[in-house]
Amino acid sequence: MSILSALRLTRAPGSAFVVMGLYWGVFAAHVPVFRDRLGVDDAVFGTLLLGSSLGLLTTMWLAPRFDQKLGRAALPVAAALLALAWIAPALAATPLAFAIGMVGVGMASGVCDVVMNARVSQIEAQSGRSLMNANHGLFSLAYGCAALASGLTREAGLPILVVFGGMTVVTLVLMPLLWRAPASAMMPEEGASVTLPLWPVALCGIVVMIAFLSEATVESWSALHIERTLGGGAAQGALGPALLGITMTLGRFGGQALAERLSETAVIRVAALVSAFGAAIAAMAPVPMVAYLGFAITGLGISVIGPMGLALAGRMVAPHQRSQAIARVAVIAFCAFLIAPVLMGGLSEVFGLRLAFGAVAALLLMILPPVLALRRRARALAAVPA
Known part of the structure; x- marks a missing residue:
C-alpha cells in the first residue's frame, strides 16, 4: 500500500518519469539499428553518444532558472521539448546529424530530469515521506515496457520514426497530469544559511x-x-x-518499502555488491540466457542506489537546503552520461564487450568507500539532539 499511496501523492512528476522512461527504452532497444544505419564502429558510436551527455550537462545548470521562470508550466513544457528533441536522431542518416540530434535530446532530458526530481523532493519535504524509489520505479517500468515493445516493432520492420511518434501520442495523453505538478519552490527560508556541506553532497554525487x-x-x-x-x-x-x-522496476518498488525500514547506507552497500555480481555474470555469459540472468541481477542491485543516494543527500543537509543539495548531486551524477559512452565504446573497441562489462562490475564496487563515509556522517547527525 505504501507504493500505491506514494504514486498517488506524486502522480504529476511520476507521469514525467513515465515519459522519460518510454523514450529512453525505445532508444536502448534500437541502439543496434542506429549503429548499423550510421555505419560506424563501437568507438565512434560511443563518441556520438557524447552529444546527449554534453547537452545534458549544459542544461543541468540552466534547468533551475527554467524551473523558476515557468513555475507550474515547467514540467509539461519540459516533456514537450523532450518529445520534439527525439525527432532529430530518429531522422538522422549521418553521424554528424545524429550527434547534433543527441545534443538536443540531452538538453531536453536534462531539463525534464531536474524539474521532475525537484517536484518529488518538494512533495517529500511537504509530506515527510520517502518517495524517490517509487517514482524512479515508474521510469524503469516504462523503460522496460518500451524496450520490450520495441523489440517486437523491430522484428515487424516498423520504422524508428513511427515508434517515436507513438511515444509522442502517449506524452500528449499524459499532459493533463503534468500540469497538476506543484509550482517551483526554489527560494530558501528567510534568514537560513544557503551554504551546503561540501563533502557529503560530493560523496552522494559520486x-x-x-x-x-x-x-x-x-x-x-x-x-x-x-x-x-x-x-x-x-x-x-x-x-x-x-x-x-523490469528488474529495476521491481527493485525500486521494493526499495520504496525498504526505505521506510532500513537506512539508505545499508541498502546501498548490499545493492552495490549484488549489482557487481550481476555485471560479472553478464560479462562472462556463454549464451544469451546467462546474460539475461546477469542483467536481471544487475538491475535489481543498481535500481535502489540512485534514488537512495538522492534521498541520502537530502538527509545530509538542513531541510531548507534539500532541493539545492539534490540539484548539486544531479550535476555530479550526470557526469556519468559523459563518461559512459567513451568508456564502453573504447573498451569494447579495444578489448570487447565482455571486458567492458567486467569493468562495470569493478566500478560498482567503488561505491562502498564513499558509502561507509556517509554512514559515519549519518550516525553523527542522528546523535545530535534536535
Whole structure:
C-alpha cells in the first residue's frame, strides 16, 4: 500500500518519469539499428553518444532558472521539448546529424530530469515521506515496457520514426497530469544559511554517478552484447535492456518499502555488491540466457542506489537546503552520461564487450568507500539532539 499511496501523492512528476522512461527504452532497444544505419564502429558510436551527455550537462545548470521562470508550466513544457528533441536522431542518416540530434535530446532530458526530481523532493519535504524509489520505479517500468515493445516493432520492420511518434501520442495523453505538478519552490527560508556541506553532497554525487553510469552502460550496450557477442537476434537483443528495466522496476518498488525500514547506507552497500555480481555474470555469459540472468541481477542491485543516494543527500543537509543539495548531486551524477559512452565504446573497441562489462562490475564496487563515509556522517547527525 505504501507504493500505491506514494504514486498517488506524486502522480504529476511520476507521469514525467513515465515519459522519460518510454523514450529512453525505445532508444536502448534500437541502439543496434542506429549503429548499423550510421555505419560506424563501437568507438565512434560511443563518441556520438557524447552529444546527449554534453547537452545534458549544459542544461543541468540552466534547468533551475527554467524551473523558476515557468513555475507550474515547467514540467509539461519540459516533456514537450523532450518529445520534439527525439525527432532529430530518429531522422538522422549521418553521424554528424545524429550527434547534433543527441545534443538536443540531452538538453531536453536534462531539463525534464531536474524539474521532475525537484517536484518529488518538494512533495517529500511537504509530506515527510520517502518517495524517490517509487517514482524512479515508474521510469524503469516504462523503460522496460518500451524496450520490450520495441523489440517486437523491430522484428515487424516498423520504422524508428513511427515508434517515436507513438511515444509522442502517449506524452500528449499524459499532459493533463503534468500540469497538476506543484509550482517551483526554489527560494530558501528567510534568514537560513544557503551554504551546503561540501563533502557529503560530493560523496552522494559520486555514489549516484556510479549507479547512473552502470545503468547507462547496460541500457545502451546490453542489446549489442547479446546480438554481437552471443549471436542473438533482434528480439533477443531487445530483451537485455527490457529485463534491466523490469528488474529495476521491481527493485525500486521494493526499495520504496525498504526505505521506510532500513537506512539508505545499508541498502546501498548490499545493492552495490549484488549489482557487481550481476555485471560479472553478464560479462562472462556463454549464451544469451546467462546474460539475461546477469542483467536481471544487475538491475535489481543498481535500481535502489540512485534514488537512495538522492534521498541520502537530502538527509545530509538542513531541510531548507534539500532541493539545492539534490540539484548539486544531479550535476555530479550526470557526469556519468559523459563518461559512459567513451568508456564502453573504447573498451569494447579495444578489448570487447565482455571486458567492458567486467569493468562495470569493478566500478560498482567503488561505491562502498564513499558509502561507509556517509554512514559515519549519518550516525553523527542522528546523535545530535534536535
